Amino acid sequence: MQVPTTTSRPTDGDSTHKDPGLRRALVTSSVGSALEYYDFAIYGTASALVFKHLFFPGLGSAVGLVAIFATYAVGFVARPLGGLFFGSLGDRHGRKTVLVVTVALMGGSSFAIGLLPTYHTAGVWSPVLLMLLRLLQGFGAGAEQAGASTLMAEYAPRARRGYYAALPFVGIQVGMLLATALFVPLAALDEDVLFGWVWRVPFLLSAVLIVVAVYIRLKLEESPAFEQLAESGEVSERPLRDLLVKSRRNLFITFGLRMAENGTSYLYSTFSISYVTAVVGVSGSVGPLAVACASLAGVVTIPLFGMLSDGVGRVPLYRWAALFQALFAVPAFALMSTGSTVLICVVITVGIGVAVNGMLGSQCALLAELFGARHRYTGVAIGREFSAIVAGGVAPLLGATLLLAFNDAWWPLAAYVIVLSLITFFTTFVTPETRGRDLTDPADAR
Incomplete structure (x- = not known):
């Protein structure tokens, strides 16, 4: 059934961009996205540069690399659990409450990592505590991006939903840019200084983003679509059950779309x-x-691709971006293997800024549009985070394992990217076009 509009804030039409609620939602979602990816980027960068020495000393180079990325992958195991818990909570009690809790949990865990003792001080308890905080970080992050994209899609004007839903994901690039910009000079420091205390600075700086994000989110109003459900008594008491009964097809579509992106x-x-x-x-x-160069490019390309999806459609844009990613894989890793700083920067900028963001720019609105209003948050959260386990969570670990198995050859890495890209490419042929969909509709897109 179509839920009648009872809120004074419009949910469709280009006039919505004048609504101050939309602007607040945009700032709220963007700051949260920045914090989430700042946290994950500093963890990933620290894993690559310092964690082996601080928390896993004595292991060989290859085995140590596998160990640190196994710990990295633990965060992705916790993300779907957070998506299950917080997604259902968001569909039953609203988007705002969940977004306040997730950003505090996520940022607090990162801040605590900066206070951890190293293996030389605490022995085996050091990596155990690191893994525990990584689990908490992932649990909070499990519903953060789902909440940001759901909130913005429900606030945005229908005709420009792709553009507006993509804007919070610029926060991802800002967060990654902040993290990598911090580690560029830190990585050039003498190891005694870096491993001594300087590595803690990026984690401790999470406190600033936490305060800003929580303050802004406490002032946020609920999304118009959820308000309509609440005022008409249509809020689902069991959104997870509704999702599993009505949305299995679109969940599998989400999994396939996420592989390459x-x-x-x-x-x-x-x-x-x-x-x-x-x-x-x-x-x-x-x-x-x-x-950092790729993140700078993403500030421009993500909203650009979101805007493009409003014109050409979500699915065609996603399909061509996935195909480009597959074709780019072999030259990408071949060029990175030359050791040229310029080529490495170009490859990663194109790989993320064009190929990945071509899919992400469309995905921001597409995933929210796939699911009905009564279980949308749960659907986006579970779809994003369960797919992230087998897509992003194991990607660095599997990449390290491929290097170990094939004596540091680059071609298995390119083959891995091609496989992920083709899974997504073929998934687009069973994905419904959702551009312009009414987000108050309780039914899924078909």
Whole structure:
């Protein structure tokens, strides 16, 4: 059934961009996205550069690399659990409450990592505590991006939903840029200084973003679509059950769409830092510099691709971006293996800024549009985070394992990217076009 509009804030039409609630939602979602990816980027970069020495000393180079990325992957195991818990909570009690809690949990865990004792001080308890905080970080992050994209899609004008829903994901690039910009100069420091206390600084700086994000979110109003459900008594008491009964097809579609976007994103932004440093042999500052360049590009390309999806459609844009990612894989890793700083920066900038963001720009609105209003938050959260386990969560670990198995050859890494990209490419042929969909509709897109 169509839920009648009872809120004074419009949910469709280009006039919505004048609504101050939309502007507040945009700032709220963007700051949260920045914090989430700042946290994950500093963890991923620290994993590549310092964690082996601080928390896993004595292990060989290859085994140590596998160990630190196994710990990295633990955060992705916790994310779907957080998506289950907080997604259902968001569909039953509203988006705002969940977004306040998730940003505090996520940022607080990162701040605590900066206070951890190292293995030389606490022995085996050091990596145990690191893993525990990584679990908490992932649990909070499990519903953060789902909440941001759901909130913005429900606030945005229908005709420009792709553009507005993509804007909070610029916060992802800002967060990654902040993290990598911090580690570029840190990675160039003498190891005694970096391993002594300087590595803690990026984690401790999370406190600033936490305060800002919580303050802004406490002032946020609930999304118009959820208000309509609440005022008409249509809020689901069991959104997870509704999702599993009515949305299995669209959940599997979400999994397929995420393989190339999420998996290759982490291969380029996290694993490549270790690859070009430990295998290719370039300076430790080159990888973070390349990711910083990609993040700068993303500030422009994400909203650009979101706007493009409003014109050409979500599915065609996603399909061509996935195909480009597959075709780019072989030259990408071949060029990175040359050790040229310029080529490494260009490859990672194109890989993330064009290929990954071509899919992400469309995905921001597409995932929210796939699911009905009564279980949308749960659907987006579970779809994003369960797929992230097999896409982004294991990507650095599998990449390290491939290097170990094939004597540091680059071609298995390219083949891995091609497989992920083709899964997504073929998934687009069973994905419904959702551009312009009414987000008050309780039914899924078909």
